[in-house]
Amino acid sequence: MKKNLEDSSGAVTKSGWKTVISIILIIYSLITVFLVGETIASSFKTKIELVDNLIGLPKEPTLANYFTVFVKEGFGRYIMNSISLVAISLILLIIVSSMLAYGMAQYTFKGKKFLQAYFLIGLMMPVQLSILPLYLMLSRLKMTNSFLGLALLYAANLSFSFLVFNQFFLQLPQAMIESAHMDGASDMCIFWKIVVPISKPVFSTVGLLQFVTIWNDFFLPMVFLPKKNAHTLTLAIYSYTGNFLKNWDKIFAAATIALVPILIIYFLFSEQIVAGLTAGSTKE
CATH class of the missing domain: 1.10.3720.10 (MetI-like)
Known part of the structure; x- marks a missing residue:
């Protein structure tokens, strides 16, 4: 992978920069999706369940x-x-x-x-x-x-x-x-x-x-x-x-x-x- 990111002089190629930027954006997107998903999931939890199960799907969803x-x-x-x-x-x-x-x-x-x-x-x-x-x-x-x-x-x-x-x-x-x-x-x-x-x-x-x-x-x-x-x-x-x-x-x-x-x-x-x-x- 390193050879794909660098040319013969050791400089990062244009396609290499695109790969690096893509990886950063993918990581950022995954973090964002996770936080949004946790916010939505937590909205269906009771206060007691939030203490015991802050991260994860609600065990007993409630409105x-x-x-x-x-x-x-x-x-x-x-x-x-x-x-x-x-x-x-x-x-x-x-x-x-x-x-x-x-x-x-x-x-x-x-x-x-x-x-x-x-x-x-x-x-x-x-x-x-x-x-x-x-x-x-x-x-x-x-x-x-x-x-x-x-x-x-x-x-x-x-x-x-x-x-x-x-x-x-x-x-x-x-x-x-x-x-x-x-x-x-x-x-x-x-x-x-x-x-x-x-x-x-x-x-x-x-x-x-x-x-x-x-x-x-x-x-x-x-x-x-x-x-x-x-x-x-x-x-x-x-x-x-x-x-x-x-x-x-x-x-x-x-x-x-x-x-x-x-x-x-x-x-x-x-x-x-x-x-x-x-x-x-x-x-x-």
């Missing part, structure tokens, strides 16, 4: 943890809060970032390179650095404890979405756009009736990736949604950690509930995500 979480703890409200927040955020984020990226891809104007660099820098700036002015701004607008206020922050954090859309729109055939202009179509008409329908892969990719990001986000909801009736699923799960030993059976059930949408997206749309990310990488 008591899910009953407690849904009926007694009211997790249905937190799930609906998360769904509402994600829906509003995705609509705003996708509309704004896609239209901005299309304009940047199709038109030349002063300051274009500066704006492109600005959005690129945005990927390197953590939101924690600007949390104080953001909180003061939403507080003055009376939009704390508001899904719309938090959704505006998610929509403003559009650097990643913009760059993905922009890369795809740069590869659009200009002859098609010019032909539509010659037929009298306006820019908005071209975007909504021509560009959007042929860009479904990249729209799906951005939507799915941002769904996962917003669904799992903990920091911004913790800051801007302090009232319990506005808590998202991640905040509800975090509330159990204050007394972990007392609530750890419920934590596994709550974490499993939060995992379900992510797992569904992965199994159903993983190919679309890859296709969307690579759709604009090469010209036809």
